[in-house]
Amino acid sequence: MEAINVIEGEIAVLDRSDVDTDQIIPKQFLKRVERTGYGEFLFYDWVRDGEIVLEPHPILVSGRNFGSGSSREHAVWALHQFGFKAVIAPSFSDIFYSNSTKNGFLPVELSEDVCQALVEAGEAKIDLENQMVSWAGGEASFEIEAEIKRRLIGGLDDIALTLMDEEEIEAFESGPGGTYGPVTTSL
Amino acid sequence: MPKTMFEKIWEAHEVRENLLYIDLHLVHEVTSPQAFEGLRMTGRKLRRPDKTVATADHNVPTDGTPTAAMIKDALSRKQVETLEKNAADFGVPVYSLGSETQGIVHVIGPELGLTQPGMTIVCGDSHTSTHGAFGALAFGIGTSEVEHVMATQTLLQNLPRTMRINYSGTLAEGVTSKDLILATIGKLGTSGMTGYVVEYAGEAIEALTMEQRMTVCNMTIEGGGKAGMIAPDETTFEYMRGKAGVPENFDDAVERWRQLPTDEGATFDTEVEIDASRISPMVTWGTTPGMVIQVTDTVPDPEQMDSPADREAAIRALQYMGLDAGTPMEEIRPERVFIGSCTNSRISDLREAAGAIKGRKVADSVRAMVVPGSALVKAQAEDEGLDRIFSEAGFEWRGAGCSMCLGMNPDTLFDGERCASTSNRNFEGRQGKGGRTHLVSPTMATAAAIEGHFVDIRNWS
Numbered sequence: 148m149e150a151i152n153v154i155e156g157e158i159a160v161l162d163r164s165d166v167d168t169d170q171i172i173p174k175q176f177l178k179r180v181e182r183t184g185y186g187e188f189l190f191y192d193w194v195r196d197g198e199i200v201l202e203p204h205p206i207l208v209s210g211r212n213f214g215s216g217s218s219r220e221h222a223v224w225a226l227h228q229f230g231f232k233a234v235i236a237p238s239f240s241d242i243f244y245s246n247s248t249k250n251g252f253l254p255v256e257l258s259e260d261v262c263q264a265l266v267e268a269g270e271a272k273i274d275l276e277n278q279m280v281s282w283a284g285g286e287a288s289f290e291i292e293a294e295i296k297r298r299l300i301g302g303l304d305d306i307a308l309t310l311m312d313e314e315e316i317e318a319f320e321s322g323p324g325g326t327y328g329p330v331t332t333s334l
Numbered sequence: 335m336p337k338t339m340f341e342k343i344w345e346a347h348e349v350r351e352n353l354l355y356i357d358l359h360l361v362h363e364v365t366s367p368q369a370f371e372g373l374r375m376t377g378r379k380l381r382r383p384d385k386t387v388a389t390a391d392h393n394v395p396t397d398g399t400p401t402a403a404m405i406k407d408a409l410s411r412k413q414v415e416t417l418e419k420n421a422a423d424f425g426v427p428v429y430s431l432g433s434e435t436q437g438i439v440h441v442i443g444p445e446l447g448l449t450q451p452g453m454t455i456v457c458g459d460s461h462t463s464t465h466g467a468f469g470a471l472a473f474g475i476g477t478s479e480v481e482h483v484m485a486t487q488t489l490l491q492n493l494p495r496t497m498r499i500n501y502s503g504t505l506a507e508g509v510t511s512k513d514l515i516l517a518t519i520g521k522l523g524t525s526g527m528t529g530y531v532v533e534y535a536g537e538a539i540e541a542l543t544m545e546q547r548m549t550v551c552n553m554t555i556e557g558g559g560k561a562g563m564i565a566p567d568e569t570t571f572e573y574m575r576g577k578a579g580v581p582e583n584f585d586d587a588v589e590r591w592r593q594l595p596t597d598e599g600a601t602f603d604t605e606v607e608i609d610a611s612r613i614s615p616m617v618t619w620g621t622t623p624g625m626v627i628q629v630t631d632t633v634p635d636p637e638q639m640d641s642p643a644d645r646e647a648a649i650r651a652l653q654y655m656g657l658d659a660g661t662p663m664e665e666i667r668p669e670r671v672f673i674g675s676c677t678n679s680r681i682s683d684l685r686e687a688a689g690a691i692k693g694r695k696v697a698d699s700v701r702a703m704v705v706p707g708s709a710l711v712k713a714q715a716e717d718e719g720l721d722r723i724f725s726e727a728g729f730e731w732r733g734a735g736c737s738m739c740l741g742m743n744p745d746t747l748f749d750g751e752r753c754a755s756t757s758n759r760n761f762e763g764r765q766g767k768g769g770r771t772h773l774v775s776p777t778m779a780t781a782a783a784i785e786g787h788f789v790d791i792r793n794w795s
Contacts, residue, residue: 163646163647163650164643164646164647165524165622165624165647167622167759167761169740169759169761169762169763169764170761170762170763173763173767174740174741174742174764175742177364177392177742178364178393178407178409178410178412178413178742179409180367180368180371180412180413180416181367181368181371182368182371182477192762192763192767210643211525211643212524212525212528212558215524215525215558215622216460216555216556216759216761217459217460217740217759218365218458218459218460218474218475218476219364219365219476220365220368220458220476220477220478221477223476238525238528239528240525240528240558241494241528241529241558241560242460242474242475242476242555245475245476245479246476246477246478246479249476249478249479250478259643292492294352294490305478305482305490306376306378306481306482306485306486309353309482309485309486309488309490310378310485310486312349312350312353313486315349315350315353316349316355316381316486316487316488319349319355320355320487324346324347324349324355325355327346327347327357327450327452327453327454328357328358328385328448328450328453329358329447329448329450329579329580329581330384330385330579331358331383331384331385331386331387331426331427331448331579332383332384332425332427333384334387334427334446334448334578334579
């Protein structure tokens, strides 16, 4: 995963709430078996119908409940590959937020008022280490879970980190916890 | 100290703090290829094929196409064939096109007895919350997490908050568990459950069958919830008894599962009270599942809405849906009807829908289709003669799959078409670009197919 810390530059605005992942990347583009090639299809229907125009600025600001609906990680891949490095919104769906942090793509939760100020400012700087967003005329702090922040800044590989504790997993499996559930291969 | 059901399951699965062991990993063709590829590129193995199962559902045509190689759409064919190859390479059992146990991933888990109380279950699909109906902790994940589970059989997780929704009273005649969950999302909003694991409880929930409970838990994600859960009880155990994947010592397992329900005095971060007896048949009018009203209501007026964000969203939604504020919902005329999806495609859903037909025909203005959730559901329905009831009434009887819920296969709406759908999402373009989706229960969908417009099922003879 690409390491991130400071993200700075112009802001693209998508002034809508409940932007769901079906809009971010429509289903016909989920048939690919690769992780790349999604950027050009970002918001495909809205862009093609001329409803919105988006520039690939570093930062996207949008409305509440961003990334709702389907768990498709393709939505994060599309936003990232289009050129965005961070998205700021008043709230996110849980799965979208998690998917973002697995891809070095930064979701930042800030109030409606701050989002409005950012839209008016047109440019901003996100400092992940210090958990601050600043713009001409203001700044605001944001929350992020410490371990998620550490992994984003370090560009760390979750799987490699977990496998360093493989003995703990083996110990769990040989205890009572390893006995739950069916054996799928025996059906 | 008294514990919630969620806390009991969480604690029993902590390998260490924030690392949760996963008992069952369900895999389908759309969100897994990049994860399998990741394993290959890093030379990692899939840790526990015996806790993993795969099926093809999102992409499959429902026209009886017998094998993956026969899928006409080249990209869909490649994705299903890739799933078959990946499953073979990594030793994962796969129920692909042509298998007698193929079907929607959230239908086959329970019907094969793979879904059991007290388990942790994940899948690269947001409707994984369905399995919580058995008293399991089940939730959707993204492809990076799919790869993490494949490689480690664990998942990094922060402790979520807990919510309990208590439903007092009982549902009125004609009102279903679909209406119950739609009404709940209408009340709490599309992000009202965000960050929460939700336990559905109370008299109205206890009275539901397992398949009705699955409908409730299935749509938890539409309220933003991480997972939905219902305490296992006699209804759960009787439903599971005899299914292929259940423990050999079933009665011993039942005794363990009886320890799972939330203890008296356990606390939740949030509690919500809903009077189930006041819930009516529901229909969505907009482009999120939270935009939902009673079938007896009229299309809402954006000008009457308090918040500017709600008003703007409603104006956009009405424009997209081609609806005018003030129109009675019962005057809205769908041209398509879809009975299916992981929300409402199980045998009891099909029995209810078929039972409502009573010799009548689908209206001339409507094209209606019924898509069983799995090959087993299809076979069962055909044994019971439901396929003939549907066909004689003018419904198309299809093969198993996700079908028109998300239109990744040939079943889609055309631009501007209006559909009464038993699925879970009425997002813009979800069922096909320009398609207009109204979410309803199976009986409400059947009535709309026959009358050509929405009707209040309670007064429909």
